[in-house]
Amino acid sequence: MSIRTTPRAGSPSPGTSPAGPEIPDLPLVSARLEAWYPSAARELPWRSERSGYRALVSELMLQQTQVSRVVERFASFMARFPTLRSLADAPEQEVLAAWQGLGYYRRARFLHRAAEAIRDMHGAEVPDNVAALAALPGIGRYTAGAIASIVFGQAAAIVDGNVLRVLSRLADHETRMGDPAAERWAWRESTRLVQVASAPGVTNEALMELGATVCTPAAPRCDACPLAAQCAGRASGRAASIPTPRRSAARRTLYWHSFVHVDEHGVLLTERPAAGLWAGMLQPPTIESDTPMDVAVLSTTWGMPVNKVAQFTHVTSHRTVEFTVLVSASECTPAIAGTHRVPLELLESVALSNAAWRVMECAGVPVKTPLSASAGRRAPRAARSAPTDS
Numbered sequence: 001m002s003i004r005t006t007p008r009a010g011s012p013s014p015g016t017s018p019a020g021p022e023i024p025d026l027p028l029v030s031a032r033l034e035a036w037y038p039s040a041a042r043e044l045p046w047r048s049e050r051s052g053y054r055a056l057v058s059e060l061m062l063q064q065t066q067v068s069r070v071v072e073r074f075a076s077f078m079a080r081f082p083t084l085r086s087l088a089d090a091p092e093q094e095v096l097a098a099w100q101g102l103g104y105y106r107r108a109r110f111l112h113r114a115a116e117a118i119r120d121m122h123g124a125e126v127p128d129n130v131a132a133l134a135a136l137p138g139i140g141r142y143t144a145g146a147i148a149s150i151v152f153g154q155a156a157a158i159v160d161g162n163v164l165r166v167l168s169r170l171a172d173h174e175t176r177m178g179d180p181a182a183e184r185w186a187w188r189e190s191t192r193l194v195q196v197a198s199a200p201g202v203t204n205e206a207l208m209e210l211g212a213t214v215c216t217p218a219a220p221r222c223d224a225c226p227l228a229a230q231c232a233g234r235a236s237g238r239a240a241s242i243p244t245p246r247r248s249a250a251r252r253t254l255y256w257h258s259f260v261h262v263d264e265h266g267v268l269l270t271e272r273p274a275a276g277l278w279a280g281m282l283q284p285p286t287i288e289s290d291t292p293m294d295v296a297v298l299s300t301t302w303g304m305p306v307n308k309v310a311q312f313t314h315v316t317s318h319r320t321v322e323f324t325v326l327v328s329a330s331e332c333t334p335a336i337a338g339t340h341r342v343p344l345e346l347l348e349s350v351a352l353s354n355a356a357w358r359v360m361e362c363a364g365v366p367v368k369t370p371l372s373a374s375a376g377r378r379a380p381r382a383a384r385s386a387p388t389d390s
Contacts, residue, residue, distance in 0.1 A: 020173055020188075021173055030194075032227055051151065056147060057111065060107045060108075070102070081095075084118055088118070095112045096281060100354070150204060162215075164243060167190065252319050254322070258285070259306060262363075263333070277319065278355070295307070347367065
């Protein structure tokens with residue numbers, strides 16, 4: 001019979017510190033990860049050819065987005081912007097248009113600004129160290145560590161949701177996703193790990209791959225894990241319950257009423273504000289409110305009678321947007337300030353969110369870009385979970 005003793009209050013257990021346990025035998029952990037990774041790694045397009053630029057693009061694309069979605073978009077994005085300089089020199093709207101289908105468009109802006117900074121400050125060559133990378137717009141500690149270690153072989157730590165989960169289970173350490181103390185502990189252990197790794201980049205990629213494909217949030221496949229013999233969470237039988245999910249933030253519900261008008265010159269669009277959801281992107285004229293609006297009120301606001309043709313719900317990370325789609329009920333041409341026509345054949349070259357595409361599709365606009373039923377609902381499995389930059 002095994003007896004688990006409880007340490008006296010204020011006294012750390014053996015092998016622990018007030019900040020959490022230290023994972024033992026880290027050189028062995030690293031060696032097993034590095035031996036496992038070559039045969040277990042998925043074939044992904046950004047892995048076939050290593051460069052700082054390709055890593056920069058892929059790492060930003062992978063944040064909170066399904067790997068399968070990034071696989072679909074990576075090649076076309078790289079074909080459009082084959083070099084960092086071509087990306088840096090492109091107008092922002094062109095970059096946003098090429099980002100369509102990936103969501104979280106703020107990342108595209110950060111990528112563009114980072115490319116501009118690298119062009120202007122580093123001669124269009126991606127820096128090879130964490131300090132210089134982390135100084136770039138939108139590049140946090142995780143992304144800097146991933147690029148520095150994977151591409152340039154630096155002993156730079158990384159922590160995202162996958163890494164925190166693997167380390168927490170390995171130590172049988174009760175952590176909570178999103179908890180600052182848990183993230184500080186994971187950064188400490190990840191730093192200790194890469195410092196003893198013979199190939200820090202391989203160790204880091206193996207950690208992420210393990211979390212994405214084997215040590216998954218639900219039903220971890222411990223029988224396929226290269227670290228099973230060392231995993232304290234597996235030994236205790238608690239691996240599947242570690243870490244605790246993050247506390248859900250209150251989700252705000254918004255009501256957007258979108259008016260779609262098409263004539264021989266194209267579809268009527270307007271630009272969203274420079275800050276906020278889908279900042280700077282184009283969309284059909286839309287009235288936003290905290291409650292649903294009556295069609296008669298909308299007709300008065302737009303200066304012409306309108307009919308409601310569809311409703312749908314779009315979910316983002318922090319909001320639920322209830323869309324009402326309306327079309328003209330007369331032959332009148334609307335005169336709405338701040339709008340312009342975009343020919344149908346040019347729609348794919350402008351920056352439109354998935355929600356804007358769906359609005360137009362609901363109104364009968366012949367759209368060519370395929371829409372995913374899961375747009376706005378990112379599945380966590382097999383996705384790069386959110387990096388932590390504590």
